[in-house]
Amino acid sequence: MSDDTSDTHPDDMPEEQMLPLDAWHRKMGGRMVEFAGYQMPIQYAGEHGGIVAEHNWTRTHAGLFDVSHMGQLLISGEGAAAALEALLPIDLSTLELGMQRYSLLLNEEGGVLDDLMVSRWPNEFYLVVNGATKWEDIAHLREHLPDDVTLNHLEDRALLALQGPEAFVALDRHATGKFPLSSLVFMKFGHFEIDGVGMSISRSGYTGEDGFEISLPAKDAEKIATLLCNEPEVQPIGLGARDSLRLEAGLPLYGHDLDTETDPVSARLLFGLAKSRRETGGWMGHATCAKMLDEGSPTKRVGLKVDGRMPAREGALVFSGDEQIGRVTSGGFSPTLGYPIAMAYVASDYAKKDTQLQIEVRNKRLDATVTPMPFVPNNYYRGD
Numbered sequence: 001m002s003d004d005t006s007d008t009h010p011d012d013m014p015e016e017q018m019l020p021l022d023a024w025h026r027k028m029g030g031r032m033v034e035f036a037g038y039q040m041p042i043q044y045a046g047e048h049g050g051i052v053a054e055h056n057w058t059r060t061h062a063g064l065f066d067v068s069h070m071g072q073l074l075i076s077g078e079g080a081a082a083a084l085e086a087l088l089p090i091d092l093s094t095l096e097l098g099m100q101r102y103s104l105l106l107n108e109e110g111g112v113l114d115d116l117m118v119s120r121w122p123n124e125f126y127l128v129v130n131g132a133t134k135w136e137d138i139a140h141l142r143e144h145l146p147d148d149v150t151l152n153h154l155e156d157r158a159l160l161a162l163q164g165p166e167a168f169v170a171l172d173r174h175a176t177g178k179f180p181l182s183s184l185v186f187m188k189f190g191h192f193e194i195d196g197v198g199m200s201i202s203r204s205g206y207t208g209e210d211g212f213e214i215s216l217p218a219k220d221a222e223k224i225a226t227l228l229c230n231e232p233e234v235q236p237i238g239l240g241a242r243d244s245l246r247l248e249a250g251l252p253l254y255g256h257d258l259d260t261e262t263d264p265v266s267a268r269l270l271f272g273l274a275k276s277r278r279e280t281g282g283w284m285g286h287a288t289c290a291k292m293l294d295e296g297s298p299t300k301r302v303g304l305k306v307d308g309r310m311p312a313r314e315g316a317l318v319f320s321g322d323e324q325i326g327r328v329t330s331g332g333f334s335p336t337l338g339y340p341i342a343m344a345y346v347a348s349d350y351a352k353k354d355t356q357l358q359i360e361v362r363n364k365r366l367d368a369t370v371t372p373m374p375f376v377p378n379n380y381y382r383g384d
Contacts, residue, residue, distance in 0.1 A: 017037055017038050017069075018038070018039070019038055019039070019040065019066060019068050019069065019158075020068055020158045020218035020219075020221040020222070021066050021068065021158070021221050021222060021225055022039060023222075024221075024222045024225060024226070025040075025041045025066065025236070028041075028044055028229075028236050029044045029045030029046050029049060030042075030043075030044050030045075030236070030238060031043050031044070031045070031238070033239070035069070035131075035239060036069045036130075036131035036132040037069070037131070037132070038069045038131070040066070040069065040238075040239055041066070041236070041238040041239065042238045042239045042240045043238040043239075043240050043241070044235075044236055044237075044238055048235045051238070051240035051241050051244065052241075052335045054235065054237045054238060054240070054241035055240075055241040055244050055245060055335045055336075056335055056336075057164075057235050057237070058163055058164045058207060058209065058237055058241060058245060059164065059165075059209065059245075059336060060164070060165065060166075061164050061165070061166045061233045061234070061235070062162055062163065062164035062165070062166040062167040062169075062170050062211075062231075062233045062234045062235075063162070063163050063164050063207075063234070063235055063236070063237030063241065064160060064161070064162050064225060064228055064229055064234055064235070064236050064237060065160065065161040065162075065163065065236075065237050065238075065242055066158075066159075066160060066221075066225070066236075067131075067159045067160065067161050067206075067213070068157075068158040068159050068160075068218070068221065069131030070128050070129065070130060070131050070134070070159050071127075071128065071129040071130070071131065071134030071135075071137060071138070071153065072126070072127075072128055072153070072154040072157050072159060072215060073126070073127040073128075073129065073137075073138070073141070073151060073152065073153055073154065074121070074124050074125070074126055074127075074150075074151070074152040074154060075124060075125045075127060075141075075145070075149060075150070075151055075152075076123060076124035076125070076149070076150050076152070077148050077149040077150045078148050078149075079146065079148065079149060080124065080125060080149050081093070081125070083145050083146055083149045084118070084125060084145075085277075085282065085283060086144070086282065086283060086284065087105060087106075087140075087141070087144055087145075087283065087284050088103045088104065088105065088118065088283060089103065089104060089106070089264070089272065089273040089274060089277055089278075089283045089285070089286070089289070090103040090118060090272075090274050090277070091274035091276050091277055092118075092120070092125070094274075094276075095118065095119075095120045096120065097120050097121075097122065098120070098188055098189060098190060099119070099120060099187060099188055099189075100117050100118060100119035100120075100126075100187050100188070100189055100202055100204065101117070101118050101119075101187065102115065102116075102117060102118075102269075102271065102272050103115070103116055103117075103118050103272055104116070104264055104269065104272045104273075105129075105137060105140065106263075106264070106283070106284050106285030106289075107260060107284065107285060108284055108285060109260075109285065109288055110263045110264070110285035110286075110287070110288030110289045110292075111259070111260035111261060111262065111263060111285070112254070112258045112259060112260060112262050112263065112264065112267070113133065113136070113137065113140060113260060114129050114130050114133045114136075114137050114254055115130070115252070115254055115258060115269070115272065116128060116129045116130070116137075117202075117204065119189055119202065121200075126200070126215075128159070128213075130254045130255075132254065132255055133254060133255075138151065138153060144284075154215075156217060156218050156219075157215050157216065157217060157218060158215075158216055158217070158218040158220075158221035159213060159214070159215050160213070160214045160216070160221065160224065160225060160228075161205050161206065161207075161211060161212070161213045161214070162211055162212045162213075162214065162228060162234070163205045163206075163207040163209050163210075163211030163212075163237075163245075164207070164209050164210070164211060164233075165209060165210060165379065166233035166234075167209070167210060167211045167212055167233075167234075168181065168182075168210065168212075168381070169233060170228060170231040170233045170234050171201075171212055171228070173231065174194045174195065174227065174228075175192040175193070175194055175201060176192060176193050176194075177190055177191060177192035177193060178190070178191070181201070184201065184202070184203040184212075185203060185381055185382050185383045186203050186204065186210075186380040186381055186382050187202070187203065187204055188202065188203055189201060189202035189203070189204075194224055194227070195223065195224070195227060197216055197217065197220040197223070197224060198216075198217075199214055199215060199216035199217075199224075200214075200215040200216075201213070201214050201215075203381060206242065206245075206246050206249075206251060207242070207245040207246060207249060208245065208246070208248060208249025208250075208251070208374055208376060208377075208378045208379065208380075209245070209378075209379050209380075210379050210380060210381045243330075243332070244332055244333075244334070244335060247330055247331075247332055247334070247341060247343070247375070248334055248336055248337070248341070248374065248375045248376040249373075249374045249375075249376065249378060250303060250343070250373025250374035250375060251374075252267060252269070252301070252329075252330075252343070253330060256314055256329050256330050257301065257329040257330055257343055262301075262345070263285075263288060263289060263292065263297070264289060265289055265292035265293055265297045266292070266297040266298070266299045266300055266301065266345065267301045268300060268301050273289065278290065278293060296348060297348060298347065298348060299326065299345045299346060299347055299348060300345065300346065300348050300351040301329075301343060301344070301345055302326075302343070302344055302345075302346055302351050302370050302371075302373075303341065303342070303343060303370065303371045303372060303373040303375060304318075304328075304331075304341065304342040304343070304344055304357065304359070304368040304369065304370060304371065305339065305340075305341060305368060305369045305371045305375075306331070306339065306340035306341065306342060306359060306366050306367075306368045307339075307366060307367040307368065307369075308339075308340070308366060308367075309333070309339070309340065310340065310361055310362075310364075310366060311331055311332045311333045311340040311342075311361075312328050312331040312340060312342045312359040312361050312366060312368070313328065313331050313332070313361075314328055314329055314330055314331065315327065315328065316328040316331065316342075316359050316360060316361050317359070317360045318344050318346055318357055318358070318359050318360075318368070319357065319358045319359070319360065319365065320350055320355075320357055320358070325346050325347040325349075325350050325357070326344045326345050326346030326347060326350070326357075327344060327345060328342045328343070328344045328359060329343050329344060329345060330342065330343045331343070331344075334375060334376070336376050337375060337376065340366075341371075341375050342359070342368070343373070344359075346370075350370070351370060352370065353370055353371065353372060354369060354370060354371075355369070355370040356368075356369060357369070357370065
């Protein structure tokens with residue numbers, strides 16, 4: 001496989017890298033913490049700062065998230081589609097120009113190496129991968145893609161996410177293109193310009209709200225972030241609220257709810273496995289996934305509504321009576337719902353809606369009920 005980037009390997013990467021907006025976050029009052037090898041804002045100071053306030057602002061107005069730690073990759077060359085289909089359980093023949101789709105990068109045993117987004121650009125495919133795994137993903141792709149397929153890591157790009165019910169109103173004041181911003185529906189993208197800066201904008205995100213993800217040159221990130229945050233609907237939002245929003249939306253986080261010890265069937269991510277390819281196979285990890293689809297998986301990812309006010313955090317054990325039947329992978333207090341919620345993997349016999357379970361927290365047993373996800377209804381824009 002050819003590669004437009006230098007021969008950079010995970011072991012060669014600096015322990016801590018700098019976001020294009022690092023100085024901007026600090027100027028805006030961001031409280032910085034280490035995440036995925038970067039210093040990133042967990043929350044901001046000010047009138048609308050703090051995790052709960054930022055969470056609620058995004059649910060009612062629009063929040064700007066800096067997600068430039070994510071990996072942005074372009075895959076191109078003769079046979080790129082077939083080469084990607086050998087690694088991803090996705091049907092690229094039905095992915096039209098201007099559309100994107102959720103997929104999974106799996107190992108030979110069906111374990112999840114990463115979850116990602118795939119878009120069809122003219123003559124190439126655009127992938128967005130998780131920041132914590134991007135160097136391993138690049139190495140995996142480099143190893144398994146053929147030599148006539150090119151991988152280009154877009155290290156000179158930033159990625160911003162504008163999320164919330166007023167995201168369209170704020171962004172539409174500035175974005176111009178061949179088609180209006182209103183032409184974008186959920187999981188569709190286009191090329192636009194804001195204040196002379198060319199960018200790719202998709203109608204997607206990680207909060208369960210309507211919103212957009214904006215890929216743009218890193219050198220222009222501060223100008224565009226400032227412009228958007230000058231709109232009355234928009235405030236900068238940190239990692240803390242991003243986590244509570246995605247939990248309410250029932251969206252898994254790699255390294256917590258997904259890893260190489262989990263698989264798409266147990267994780268209930270069947271929408272990431274193209275129906276047409278579940279039977280035909282031809283993708284890495286198919287044998288294990290096909291067996292689970294046929295016989296059922298021993299565990300399942302479920303949502304849990306927790307009684308009381310004490311949240312159950314990652315690692316808390318889940319019980320049915322005296323029997324340990326699972327483990328919490330994400331949990332916290334839901335600002336929108338006003339009670340604790342959690343995601344857990346439990347034995348499949350206990351995954352049915354309304355099943356009564358208990359979670360052990362600080363040597364106490366908290367009652368919990370299996371509940372459908374998302375916990376808070378999604379508000380994706382799919383057209384009028």
